[in-house]
Amino acid sequence: MSLRRIRFYGAAGQIGTIAVTLLGLLLLTFFIGRLMPADPVRAIVGEDATRETYEQVYRSLGLDRPLWEQFFYYLGDVFTGNFGTSIRTGQPVIQDILHVMPATIELATFAILIGAGLGVPLGVLAAVNKDRWPDHVVRVFSLFGHSMPIFWTGMIALIVFYAHLGLVGGSGRMDQFYIGLVEERTGFLLIDSLVAGEMDVFWSAVNHIILPAALLGYSSSAYITRMTRSFMLDQLGQEYVTTARVKGLSRSQTIWQHAFINIRVQLVTIIALAYGSLLEGAVLIETVFAWPGFGQYLTSNLITGDMNAVMTCVLIVGIIFIGLNLLSDVLYRIFDPRTR
Amino acid sequence: MEKTILEVENLRIRYGGAPTDAVRGVSFTLGRERLGIVGESGSGKSTVGRALLRLLPGATITADRLRFAELDLPSLSEKEMLKVRGRRMSMILQDPKFSLNPIRRVGDQVAETYLRHFRCSKAEARDKALAMLEAVKIRDSKRVYDQYPHEISGGMGQRVMIAMMLLADPDLVIADEPTSALDVTVRLQVLNILDGLVRDRGIGLIMISHDLNLVRNFCDRVLIMYAGRIVETLAAADLDKAKHPYTRGLLAAQPRIGGGRAPLAVLDRRPEWLEEIA
Numbered sequence: 305m306s307l308r309r310i311r312f313y314g315a316a317g318q319i320g321t322i323a324v325t326l327l328g329l330l331l332l333t334f335f336i337g338r339l340m341p342a343d344p345v346r347a348i349v350g351e352d353a354t355r356e357t358y359e360q361v362y363r364s365l366g367l368d369r370p371l372w373e374q375f376f377y378y379l380g381d382v383f384t385g386n387f388g389t390s391i392r393t394g395q396p397v398i399q400d401i402l403h404v405m406p407a408t409i410e411l412a413t414f415a416i417l418i419g420a421g422l423g424v425p426l427g428v429l430a431a432v433n434k435d436r437w438p439d440h441v442v443r444v445f446s447l448f449g450h451s452m453p454i455f456w457t458g459m460i461a462l463i464v465f466y467a468h469l470g471l472v473g474g475s476g477r478m479d480q481f482y483i484g485l486v487e488e489r490t491g492f493l494l495i496d497s498l499v500a501g502e503m504d505v506f507w508s509a510v511n512h513i514i515l516p517a518a519l520l521g522y523s524s525s526a527y528i529t530r531m532t533r534s535f536m537l538d539q540l541g542q543e544y545v546t547t548a549r550v551k552g553l554s555r556s557q558t559i560w561q562h563a564f565i566n567i568r569v570q571l572v573t574i575i576a577l578a579y580g581s582l583l584e585g586a587v588l589i590e591t592v593f594a595w596p597g598f599g600q601y602l603t604s605n606l607i608t609g610d611m612n613a614v615m616t617c618v619l620i621v622g623i624i625f626i627g628l629n630l631l632s633d634v635l636y637r638i639f640d641p642r643t644r
Numbered sequence: 645m646e647k648t649i650l651e652v653e654n655l656r657i658r659y660g661g662a663p664t665d666a667v668r669g670v671s672f673t674l675g676r677e678r679l680g681i682v683g684e685s686g687s688g689k690s691t692v693g694r695a696l697l698r699l700l701p702g703a704t705i706t707a708d709r710l711r712f713a714e715l716d717l718p719s720l721s722e723k724e725m726l727k728v729r730g731r732r733m734s735m736i737l738q739d740p741k742f743s744l745n746p747i748r749r750v751g752d753q754v755a756e757t758y759l760r761h762f763r764c765s766k767a768e769a770r771d772k773a774l775a776m777l778e779a780v781k782i783r784d785s786k787r788v789y790d791q792y793p794h795e796i797s798g799g800m801g802q803r804v805m806i807a808m809m810l811l812a813d814p815d816l817v818i819a820d821e822p823t824s825a826l827d828v829t830v831r832l833q834v835l836n837i838l839d840g841l842v843r844d845r846g847i848g849l850i851m852i853s854h855d856l857n858l859v860r861n862f863c864d865r866v867l868i869m870y871a872g873r874i875v876e877t878l879a880a881a882d883l884d885k886a887k888h889p890y891t892r893g894l895l896a897a898q899p900r901i902g903g904g905r906a907p908l909a910v911l912d913r914r915p916e917w918l919e920e921i922a
Contacts, residue, residue, distance in 0.1 A: 543742035549699055550737070551757045551808065552730030562745050641747055641792040 318633065322626060329622040333615045334378050338371070344611055347391050382619070388612035392605065397616045400601065405620075406491030407477060408590075408597035411520065412582035414513055418521025419528055420575050426525070427532020431540060432559060442529060450526035457519055458592035465515055473511035475594035482508050516593045520586055524578045531574045535567040542566075565639075572635045576628040583624050649815050649848045650674040650696070653709035657688070657695050660702035666691050668872040674816070678842065678849040680859035680880065682894070683869030684911075689852045692869075693818040696850075697735060698725050713815055731761040734809040735818040736838070739825035740801025744793040750801075751777070751789025754808045761812045776807040780837050799830030806838055816848040823858070835862055856883065856894060868894070871918050890917055 337344075345362050353361075362368060366377055381387065387397040423446075430442040466474045473479060477493050482505045486497045494513075497505040539545065540563055548558040585599025598617070605613040637643050650673065657667040667688040672679070681689045694700050696710075698717070710717040712733060720728065734757075737743035745753060755773035758764065764772075770789070777785035780803040793801060802822060809817060822838065823831040839862055842849045853859050859866050860883050868876040868891045876888040886892055896909040 543737055543739065544745040546699065547737055547743045547753075547805075547808075548745070548756075550697060550729055550735045552726050552728075552760045552812075553756075554726055562748075566745070566747055639747070642794050 318630070322630065325626055326623075329619065329626070330379060330382060331375070333619045333622075334375050336618060337378075337611050337615045338374075340609070340611060340614075347609065347611070387616040390605070390610055390613045392608050392610045392613065397613045400613065401598070401616060401620065403491065404596060404598050404601040407493070407595060408583060408585050408599065410492055410494060411513060411517055411586070411589075411595060411597060412579060414517035415520035415524065415582050415586075416575065416579045418518055419524035419578060420571075422521065423525035423528025424532050424571065427529040428536050428559065428564065430529065430533040431536035432555075434537060439533075442533075446526040446529040448526075449522045452523075453588075454519060454523055454586070455588040455592050458516070458589055461515055461519060462592070472515045473508060475512075475592070477512055477595065478505060478508040479512075512593075516586075516589050516595060520582060520589055524582065527578060528571075528575060532567070532571065535570045536563060539563040539566050568639045569636050572639070573632045576632045580625050580628045584621050648673050648675050649713050651709055651711040652692075652696075653707060655692065655695065655705070655707040655710065657691055657700065657706075658704045659700075660704075666703075666872055667695070670869075670872075670874055672867055672874065672877070674848050674850065676846045676848050677864045678839075678851060678862060680851045680853060680863035680866040681869060682853060682856060682859050682866055684854065684894075687869040688872040689869050690820050693735060693820050693850060693852050696816075696818065697729055697733060698722075699729075727761070730757050730809075730814070731812045732814050733816045733818070734812070734814045735820060736802075736805050736809050736822045738821045740793065740798055740805050741825065743805060744801060746793050748792075749789065750791050750793060750796060750804050754789075754804060754811060757808050757811045772811060773807070776811045777804070779810075779841065780804070780807045782807075797830075798826050799834055802826060802830075802834050803837060806834070806841070810841055810845070810847070813845065814847060816850070817842065818850045818852065820852045821854070822851070824853075824855075831858075856898060859883075870913075873918075875917060889914070 344365060345358055345367070349357050349361050366374055369377075385398065389395065390397045390400055393400055426442045426446065430439040433439045462474065465471045476483075482502075486493070486500045486502050486505050489496050489499060493509045494506060497503075497509060540559075542563075545558055545563055548562045549555075553561070583598070585597055585602055587599035587603050589595065590597045590599045602614070602617045604610075605617065652673070653671045655667055655670040656665050658665045670688070670692060681692065683689045691700065691703075695703070695705050696712070696717070698705070698720075705718070707718065712728070715728065715732075717728075744750065751770070751773050754776060755766075755769040758769040758772045759766070762769075774785050774789060777788060782788050782800065782803055788796065788800065788804075796804070802825075805822075819838065823834055826834060835858070838849075841847070849863075851859060851863055860880050863880045866878050866880050866883060867874050868878070868886070868888065870890050876886060876891050878886055878891075883891075884895070886895065890911070890913075893909065893911040897911055899908055
């Protein structure tokens with residue numbers, strides 16, 4: 305088989321895997337919708353509707369048809385972008401989600417940049433100085449990040465950095481004063497304000513995002529640090545590291561030009577996963593900072609039993625993870641010649 | 645032996661946290677010759693090699709004398725050692741499967757030695773590396789240059805390793821079991837290439853091995869190590885006339901073609917060998 309053909313089958317296999325995963329995901333969300341104790345008809349018609357109205361809505365939702373038929377209807381709806389209407393807000397679910405998602409993406413992206421920017425160098429530092437004081441310091445530092453409840457650190461940070469020191473903006477995505485000033489184009493406030501040329505709004509948004517992003521970043525850096533440290537220790541024990549030293553490379557050249565490039569693949573994978581869980585929404589931080597994001601949206605839908613919205617949220621989280629896995633597979637191929 | 649390039653006197657090495665020394669008072673000298681160090685696993689032979697390059701993290705190295713050409717090795721700073729490693733003294737490691745960086749092109753890894761030690765352009769280093777790959781008898785050097793370690797065979801990998809370590813024209817090469825990981829059929833090929841280059845360039849060679857026949861054929865002199873000490877020093881040709889019971893034991897424990905099916909002799913290690921010095 306020629307190399308090109310192998311690559312072709314590799315790509316085809318990947319697309320097949322994605323299709324199967326996606327189908328499984330849709331089955332899952334469909335059954336969540338059907339098996340949850342919430343009654344979708346009752347949620348629409350209300351508690352004191354007549355029996356006829358109830359029956360009518362029951363039929364109009366297609367609930368009288370066999371389950372498999374309902375599933376195909378559901379599939380059709382999903383692929384035509386019809387996710388139903390949210391009972392809670394009365395708006396199409398997809399519109400609600402498009403409204404909250406950018407806030408979360410913005411926060412998650414900022415957070416992962418901080419998390420990886422902090423976690424990777426610290427992990428390398430700890431590995432290189434294994435069992436010496438930098439290693440211990442890093443371990444304690446990341447243990448704190450891992451074990452402190454984020455709603456608590458969130459509040460403490462707000463009190464210290466916002467209330468007392470006034471270094472950062474408080475809750476929300478920007479100062480009250482600026483709300484509604486910038487037209488929503490992409491939903492990404494940092495981008496919209498730049499496009500509109502409203503620098504005041506932009507800096508206000510930066511001021512507001514920096515604290516929650518730093519806290520989220522710190523907590524996900526704990527995991528990234530730990531994994532980087534163990535990946536790096538693995539590599540530093542390899543013979544090729546000795547080879548590089550024998551050639552006359554310095555310790556830091558060996559670490560960065562030989563060992564580190566061998567952990568890129570693994571790093572990409574774990575950072576992508578960490579990013580994924582941030583995109584799922586950080587309910588606690590979003591609540592503490594009154595951040596109108598995906599986490600808050602999902603939670604309030606769960607509480608009110610708004611099943612259309614919940615199903616769609618689960619679907620989106622699933623798709624995010626499929627996408628991130630695909631991305632790390634692609635990077636895998638770029639970074640590691642053995643997988644080509 | 646025209647000129648001494650290495651003088652080792654009373655070399656002692658202790659690993660961090662270990663109760664005793666791994667190498668206990670080893671002394672030898674080396675000219676532009678091929679010296680074999682033989683001994684069982686754990687006898688300290690590889691440790692000696694790595695100590696010369698000062699690549700034993702956490703270990704304490706002491707010696708009455710440790711001279712390499714004009715350099716007093718223990719007094720060199722780490723920065724000065726960087727100019728010694730790869731340039732003046734290098735080491736061929738055991739298994740190319742592990743000793744080559746899996747995600748970098750083979751040729752770039754060879755060229756890196758040159759780039760590290762000489763002021764030159766990347767293209768120049770590439771040309772040097774290509775020439776060296778040809779010197780280790782890699783025919784299709786341009787193609788091999790761009791391959792990754794997993795795409796080449798073990799014998800080819802070890803030739804790449806030799807090219808990498810001889811590229812900067814060092815005075816001393818330590819070969820740490822250079823052929824133990826190879827098939828018997830390619831072993832001789834690789835050894836012949838190494839031997840040819842070492843002779844042509846007048847490089848001092850320390851061959852660390854536990855293969856007595858290999859050392860007999862490719863070395864001028866042999867040191868026999870046991871439990872961190874040298875128990876006997878011999879000309880390779882005189883290996884059969886060895887006097888020390890440990891060396892004799894090693895020789896007796898070798899299987900021979902046509903030697904019948906009688907059980908091989910088992911080394912009986914005597915405690916007094918731990919204390920004596922040859």
